Amino acid sequence: MKSLSQEWLAELNLSPLWRQRGVADEVVAPASLPATQNNHLQGVHNRGYLPHLKAEGGIYFLTFRLADSLPQSALDELERSAPETRSKQIETYLDAGHGECCLRKPEIAQIVIQALKQFEGERYVLHDWVVMPNHVHLVIEPRGAHALSDILHSLKFYTATEANRSLDRHGAFWQHESYDRLIRGQEEFDRCVQYVRQNPVRANLAEAPEQYAFGCAGYVAGRDAGATTGEVVAPASLPALTPDQIAQLDWPQLKQAAATCTACALHAQRTQAVFGVGDEQADWLFVGEAPGAEEDQQGEPFVGQAGKLLDNMLASIELKRGEKAYIANVVKCRPPDNRNPDAAEVLACAPYLDRQIALMQPKLIVALGKVAAVRLLGKDATIASLRGQVLDYHGTPLIITYHPAYLLRSLTDKARAWEDLCFARQTFRGLMNQANATI
Numbered sequence: 001m002k003s004l005s006q007e008w009l010a011e012l013n014l015s016p017l018w019r020q021r022g023v024a025d026e027v028v029a030p031a032s033l034p035a036t037q038n039n040h041l042q043g044v045h046n047r048g049y050l051p052h053l054k055a056e057g058g059i060y061f062l063t064f065r066l067a068d069s070l071p072q073s074a075l076d077e078l079e080r081s082a083p084e085t086r087s088k089q090i091e092t093y094l095d096a097g098h099g100e101c102c103l104r105k106p107e108i109a110q111i112v113i114q115a116l117k118q119f120e121g122e123r124y125v126l127h128d129w130v131v132m133p134n135h136v137h138l139v140i141e142p143r144g145a146h147a148l149s150d151i152l153h154s155l156k157f158y159t160a161t162e163a164n165r166s167l168d169r170h171g172a173f174w175q176h177e178s179y180d181r182l183i184r185g186q187e188e189f190d191r192c193v194q195y196v197r198q199n200p201v202r203a204n205l206a207e208a209p210e211q212y213a214f215g216c217a218g219y220v221a222g223r224d225a226g227a228t229t230g231e232v233v234a235p236a237s238l239p240a241l242t243p244d245q246i247a248q249l250d251w252p253q254l255k256q257a258a259a260t261c262t263a264c265a266l267h268a269q270r271t272q273a274v275f276g277v278g279d280e281q282a283d284w285l286f287v288g289e290a291p292g293a294e295e296d297q298q299g300e301p302f303v304g305q306a307g308k309l310l311d312n313m314l315a316s317i318e319l320k321r322g323e324k325a326y327i328a329n330v331v332k333c334r335p336p337d338n339r340n341p342d343a344a345e346v347l348a349c350a351p352y353l354d355r356q357i358a359l360m361q362p363k364l365i366v367a368l369g370k371v372a373a374v375r376l377l378g379k380d381a382t383i384a385s386l387r388g389q390v391l392d393y394h395g396t397p398l399i400i401t402y403h404p405a406y407l408l409r410s411l412t413d414k415a416r417a418w419e420d421l422c423f424a425r426q427t428f429r430g431l432m433n434q435a436n437a438t439i
């Protein structure tokens, strides 16, 4: 016998995202439309994107719900009802606000909205979205290599962790299953956008979509969706994850966690967290100290004067930013007035760098300057006493050299830094030879 949820899926023409179970191919291949039909879409969006129904990943109508949004009594009743009325009933149940409806709380809705906005334009295009009290609808177009299942997994994991923490509760936050439907044409696209847009109106939460602050139509960037209308307040800052939680994150989750981290006071003044740049599978990892003013503005490590020198240093050993090398800092947010990060800031940020290294598994780490050296070695010492040796960071070879900003001021040590780079290259080649010999 088919399970109830399977029946719903069939009836609603929805396919489950079985990503949690590792079966990705449930998401059907996108239908192609004639180019002329794509042109018709230009009127339905206003954020500078062309919705490409023919895009690699297609456009999806996606729904995910709070774990308690459909209680057992509702499931039992739905099981008894006629299949043709079920989808309507599901909507009615959801819109009646079953369960705790914690997405009604501005701070919880804000967690979801901030998470959605974090990678908008980069990993996906959001054609429309709404955060309802107990569920979320998206009209979403994954971009490039970003699979819908990965996007959703990351979104649900992150928001569940943050929301549970904010609510001081444990357990399932979202229902395990999510529902997606590939949009196959212009009419369907328009219908989905209208459906999402009008959801707050149907649920009597607003008189018009623009009055509902937790949805695309009424959302204004930079303000908290504190009420469906009226009062506008700054977005709430999110509590920090614990080191153990950070140690479980994948790359997208880690970036997102760093972007919203409030574990130390530096978050209050940052333009953005500066996570790192380069090949995430790189053999070489270069670790600096903390972003400066330009890095804070641009969101990339070592883009100022010291960065130019670092690029030259990399070039001298046939490496390039973004190729075979990754550049990160001990601390991800800018300390004011170019001061060194203090011990508390280094400690608060340590789980992020540790997790980057664990995910990357570089063959060799080069610490640039004393802050990075002390952080990675876990003991205080001068650069002069640490140079020229292969040290160890949890089993990964570690070489210490001077910080490029210091080298800009101290020409005499440039020659020593050059020696250090040659030593690093020679060490790396030795490691490669060793690895080849043991294969």
Ligand code: URA
Residues within 6 Å of the ligand: 288, 289, 290, 291, 292, 295, 300, 301, 302, 303, 304, 306, 307, 329, 405
């Ligand atoms: N100095 C650092 O240590 N890191 C940067 O990203 C820039 C300057």
